[in-house]
Amino acid sequence: MEISLQVDGYDVIRASRRAQTLRNASIQAIGVVIGRDWANPDAYDAAIRYRVEWLIGSEMSEGLRRFREA
DSSP states (O other): OEEEEEEOHHHHHHHHHHHHHHHHTTOOOOOEEEEEEESSHHHHHHHHHTTOEEEETTEEOHHHHHHHHO
């Protein structure tokens, strides 16, 4: 998980890599970024590309919503 006021592409990549490290150790994990807003449109695109879930302001990705409901 990465938490930042403005989530950028580097936050997304770090969250993705941390989740992958845990998965390599046979731990179920998802990458998540949390922030007040996206730093730029590329950050949102990176979250989609790297399959990282998000909570940005009051907007939540569908994958994070399903995880919270489980």
